[in-house]
Amino acid sequence: MNAMDISVTVNGRVIRDSVIPRMSLLDFLRDRAGLTGTHMGCEHGVCGACSVIFEGVPIRSCSVLAVQANNKEVMTVEGLSNDDGSTGILQDAFRDAHAMQCGYCIPGMLVASHALLESNPNPDLDDIKEAIGGNICRCTGYIQIIEAIQLAADRMTEAKT
Amino acid sequence: MSDAPGSNLKYVSRKRRVREDKRFVAGTATFAQDVNLPNMLHCAVVQSPYPRANILSIDASEALAMAGVRYVLTGDEFRAHADDMKFGLNTPQVKWYPLAVDLTRYAGEWVAVVVADDPYVAEDAAELVDVDYDPLEPIIDPEDAYVETDRLVHPAHGSNVLYDGHFYWGPVEEDFAAADDSLSYRVRWGRSSTVPIETFGVVARWDDAVDILDVWASIQMPNYVELLSSTLRLPLNSVRLHQDVDVGGSYGVKRGIKHSVIVGYLSRKLRAPLRLIEDRLVNMASGDAHGPDRIFDTQVAFNNDGKILSLKIRALDDAGAYPSRAPFQLAKPISAIVGPYKINSVQYDAISVTTNKTGQVPVRGFGQSPTNYMIETAVDKVAAHLGMDRVEVRRRNFINHDEFPYQIPSGSKYDSGDYHTVLQKALDTAQYDELVKRRDTARAAGRLAGIGVATCLEPGGGNNIFEYLMNPSAEITTFSEGCEIRVDPDGLITGIMGSTTSGQGHETLVATIIGEDLGFDPDDIRVVHADSLNAPITRSPVASRMAIMLGSSAAGAAQKIIDKVMAIAAHNLDRPSDELEYADGTVFDRSDPGRALSWKELCFIAHKAYHKMPEGMEPGLQAQYVFQVPGGGQLPDEHQRVQIYPCFSFQSHIPYVEIDPGTGHVSILDYVIAHDCGTMINPDIVRGMVIGGLAHGIGAALYEKFAYRPDGQFESATFADYLMPSVYEIPMVKDVDHCTPSPLTSHGQKGSGEGGYLGAPAAIAGAVNDALSPLGVSIHELPMRSHLIEGLIHAKKASQ
Numbered sequence: 001m002n003a004m005d006i007s008v009t010v011n012g013r014v015i016r017d018s019v020i021p022r023m024s025l026l027d028f029l030r031d032r033a034g035l036t037g038t039h040m041g042c043e044h045g046v047c048g049a050c051s052v053i054f055e056g057v058p059i060r061s062c063s064v065l066a067v068q069a070n071n072k073e074v075m076t077v078e079g080l081s082n083d084d085g086s087t088g089i090l091q092d093a094f095r096d097a098h099a100m101q102c103g104y105c106i107p108g109m110l111v112a113s114h115a116l117l118e119s120n121p122n123p124d125l126d127d128i129k130e131a132i133g134g135n136i137c138r139c140t141g142y143i144q145i146i147e148a149i150q151l152a153a154d155r156m157t158e159a160k161t
Numbered sequence: 162m163s164d165a166p167g168s169n170l171k172y173v174s175r176k177r178r179v180r181e182d183k184r185f186v187a188g189t190a191t192f193a194q195d196v197n198l199p200n201m202l203h204c205a206v207v208q209s210p211y212p213r214a215n216i217l218s219i220d221a222s223e224a225l226a227m228a229g230v231r232y233v234l235t236g237d238e239f240r241a242h243a244d245d246m247k248f249g250l251n252t253p254q255v256k257w258y259p260l261a262v263d264l265t266r267y268a269g270e271w272v273a274v275v276v277a278d279d280p281y282v283a284e285d286a287a288e289l290v291d292v293d294y295d296p297l298e299p300i301i302d303p304e305d306a307y308v309e310t311d312r313l314v315h316p317a318h319g320s321n322v323l324y325d326g327h328f329y330w331g332p333v334e335e336d337f338a339a340a341d342d343s344l345s346y347r348v349r350w351g352r353s354s355t356v357p358i359e360t361f362g363v364v365a366r367w368d369d370a371v372d373i374l375d376v377w378a379s380i381q382m383p384n385y386v387e388l389l390s391s392t393l394r395l396p397l398n399s400v401r402l403h404q405d406v407d408v409g410g411s412y413g414v415k416r417g418i419k420h421s422v423i424v425g426y427l428s429r430k431l432r433a434p435l436r437l438i439e440d441r442l443v444n445m446a447s448g449d450a451h452g453p454d455r456i457f458d459t460q461v462a463f464n465n466d467g468k469i470l471s472l473k474i475r476a477l478d479d480a481g482a483y484p485s486r487a488p489f490q491l492a493k494p495i496s497a498i499v500g501p502y503k504i505n506s507v508q509y510d511a512i513s514v515t516t517n518k519t520g521q522v523p524v525r526g527f528g529q530s531p532t533n534y535m536i537e538t539a540v541d542k543v544a545a546h547l548g549m550d551r552v553e554v555r556r557r558n559f560i561n562h563d564e565f566p567y568q569i570p571s572g573s574k575y576d577s578g579d580y581h582t583v584l585q586k587a588l589d590t591a592q593y594d595e596l597v598k599r600r601d602t603a604r605a606a607g608r609l610a611g612i613g614v615a616t617c618l619e620p621g622g623g624n625n626i627f628e629y630l631m632n633p634s635a636e637i638t639t640f641s642e643g644c645e646i647r648v649d650p651d652g653l654i655t656g657i658m659g660s661t662t663s664g665q666g667h668e669t670l671v672a673t674i675i676g677e678d679l680g681f682d683p684d685d686i687r688v689v690h691a692d693s694l695n696a697p698i699t700r701s702p703v704a705s706r707m708a709i710m711l712g713s714s715a716a717g718a719a720q721k722i723i724d725k726v727m728a729i730a731a732h733n734l735d736r737p738s739d740e741l742e743y744a745d746g747t748v749f750d751r752s753d754p755g756r757a758l759s760w761k762e763l764c765f766i767a768h769k770a771y772h773k774m775p776e777g778m779e780p781g782l783q784a785q786y787v788f789q790v791p792g793g794g795q796l797p798d799e800h801q802r803v804q805i806y807p808c809f810s811f812q813s814h815i816p817y818v819e820i821d822p823g824t825g826h827v828s829i830l831d832y833v834i835a836h837d838c839g840t841m842i843n844p845d846i847v848r849g850m851v852i853g854g855l856a857h858g859i860g861a862a863l864y865e866k867f868a869y870r871p872d873g874q875f876e877s878a879t880f881a882d883y884l885m886p887s888v889y890e891i892p893m894v895k896d897v898d899h900c901t902p903s904p905l906t907s908h909g910q911k912g913s914g915e916g917g918y919l920g921a922p923a924a925i926a927g928a929v930n931d932a933l934s935p936l937g938v939s940i941h942e943l944p945m946r947s948h949l950i951e952g953l954i955h956a957k958k959a960s961q
Binding site for chain 2: 081085091
């Protein structure tokens with residue numbers, strides 16, 4: 001298969017590379033962009049561990065090809081941290097609620113939560129469940145994740161007022 | 162030493178951030194598949210499509226001709242250069258090789274491994290390996306396997322029975338004869354597992370210059386390094402496991418020893434680093450990470466007042482084709498075989514058989530969750546039979562708070578507990594009387610509504626003597642854990658532990674306990690996972706043991722540090738050490754507190770001022786402590802009674818469910834857990850463990866099943882077939898804690914990783930059967946999938 005040249009903006013950084021057409025966006029992000037925060041869980045679009053923001057929308061990077069991201073903007077979990085490396089409000093809320101154990105699904109959870117809070121700053125329980133309903137966590141039983149998202153929403157609202 | 166919460170603890174039991182979480186939210190944690198070595202090669206596996214078949218030939222020529230393909234390894238080659246993987250039972254003819262030799266034993270079994278420069282190429286080439294099979298009829302049903310003489314999974318072993326043990330503790334026949342009544346029943350625990358979102362992955366690199374095999378693996382397994390080295394015929398100290406790799410969930414199942422011996426062998430053979438990462442299909446079908454698959458036939462003898470006198474239990478477990486340490490999951494339950502109840506005698510027949518299914522590994526609770534489901538079913542059945550309240554029957558049989566330590570018939574001495582109080586907390590939190598009214602109102606409106614009441618004991622910190630019970634050639638009577646503290650010349654503290662972590666927060670545990678005991682802010686204490694050549698002894702975070710074992714070893718090391726600075730201070734302050742006191746790093750004269758040495762001064766003396774040290778004292782300020790399992794260290798007595806686990810946590814679960822009569826779908830509308838794991842080191846970690854374990858229990862109770870067709874084909878290789886709870890399947894759990902400290906650990910802590918999973922299946926089964934009871938039907942197999950319940954409802958309605 002002939003390689004194709006692509007240019008993808010990831011967390012604000014333009015990455016130009018040559019990839020085989022069948023390379024998944026997940027593999028591109030991990031192996032070419034060096035952003036290993038995005039995780040492979042099922043590779044068939046069920047678990048949500050590989051979620052990234054693609055043109056403003058959360059998607060499964062295991063089920064999108066890298067070439068489809070040509071000239072597009074992608075944000076990964078690494079993009080949630082501040083430029084100085086410190087963690088942001090959403091990440092800190094996950095820490096304060098201890099919304100994780102092994103941490104493997106958490107990048108996907110954070111990305112899904114980020115997308116929720118961008119579009120809905122005051123989500124109710126149903127909104128939160130819908131936002132993370134496609135992300136499987138095997139450690140927490142979700143309760144502390146829900147609490148973290150509520151906490152983040154409260155803090156973001158507070159920060160704006 | 163024990164501290165009740167609310168005493169003068171500064172860090173233990175306080176809500177504090179979990180230090181591990183920062184790297185997870187930043188996306189900077191290092192999992193096995195994030196380890197990327199220069200010139201690393203990649204593996205893909207060739208799987209058998211047949212559950213049982215002779216391998217006639219393997220032709221890899223087409224695969225090897227592909228550009229980028231480096232090697233194809235078969236079982237024959239591996240067997241010629243390495244040993245079979247030993248798993249602890251006395252079954253020498255059950256040979257477990259990582260790649261099938263001559264005969265395949267389950268659908269999906271690995272037959273060959275392809276090595277290529279690129280993982281995409283490796284997978285392409287795997288499809289080009291041409292294997293010629295002669296399919297044979299498989300043995301799938303475990304009861305059939307038990308009596309089968311012809312279709313043998315391991316023909317040289319002579320039968321499909323791996324273990325058939327019989328235990329008699331106490332006067333079973335006398336108790337049955339004396340009892341007012343008895344009843345018998347069968348329950349079945351379906352084949353499921355905890356299925357972490359990270360699949361198993363391993364990277365290995367052999368270095369000829371130093372004769373060391375470096376390994377990075379998503380592993381959670383005792384004896385991993387031992388088994389890796391012995392299988393590859395390497396000296397034990399030639400394997401270096403990098404234990405700072407984050408493990409993306411395990412709950413017992415991350416035991417990729419076969420993956421690891423393959424990459425270990427190939428990295429030496431090919432003189433290159435190698436990586437093997439399961440994809441999801443391989444993980445489900447052939448990662449050998451299935452869990453218990455167990456049938457119980459139980460008889461229970463009881464009196465008309467609800468007192469249970471005796472149990473006769475037959476447990477038949479289907480270990481699959483390669484059992485790993487799975488059969489020992491029949492032995493952990495021996496440590497709590499009567500649950501929290503005063504049952505006088507028990508007969509226990511434990512049978513493990515091999516079938517043509519994927520191999521079984523230890524899963525959260527090590528066999529205790531199926532057994533607890535069986536025990537709690539007995540209590541519910543006795544209550545129903547006598548027309549008594551389920552709560553009251555439990556209360557009447559509970560061990561009382563003032564009866565601890567309490568020895569059960571199988572030899573365990575339960576350390577401490579307050580079962581009546583914890584159950585009452587659950588009832589109060591659930592507003593039980595109101596809940597009953599709610600159920601009855603729902604029933605009056607024609608709905609199927611039910612309440613579950615279940616309790617469970619969580620044995621923690623075991624000593625491995627269960628292995629001896631099933632294989633007396635294994636005289637292993639400890640399962641210790643070490644921790645080291647190093648204080649540098651600047652007075653900064655580092656805790657050193659072995660073992661990988663898969664979400665339990667061990668770094669937080671160690672920092673919290675060292676901080677508490679030495680009087681320093683845990684946030685200022687570094688904690689590292691040393692590699693297996695550098696680390697203190699570790700038996701890995703299994704058996705709900707790390708708070709008990711690692712926590713107590715951290716406390717032991719801290720005490721050694723205190724002892725040393727006290728001796729230095731006594732020498733320099735010219736006071737006997739019993740007149741001195743240690744507080745937050747400073748040692749002072751109790752009667753003259755101004756007479757003191759600061760932490761900085763003490764560290765300087767220890768590291769630099771040898772002339773101020775007591776004569777003969779070892780320079781520096783470091784200490785290692787290895788904690789022995791409390792109450793262990795003994796072989797069983799002549800009645801096979803023995804202490805296996807030292808500490809026993811306790812939980813009560815009360816779920817409320819409603820069932821859709823049309824579809825059989827179970828909705829868990831409310832759920833209360835009351836839990837008692839002694840002193841909680843970090844309450845948020847405990848709460849996460851409790852609720853997360855509960856979520857696993859909901860999966861096992863209602864959804865998760867590795868299904869096989871009668872012809873042995875595997876039907877659950879994807880997340881579309883193997884159903885796990887999403888956020889929609891987990892109720893907003895209310896949890897309440899209680900603390901009965903253990904007298905056996907440094908701060909009164911016990912294990913907390915398993916209880917949620919131990920109690921939930923029993924509780925949900927109780928709730929479902931309560932909901933079905935007005936119809937006069939019940940279900941006694943897990944998972945209780947909708948179609949099974951719907952079938953029961955409709956069969957009943959059709960017969961009316």
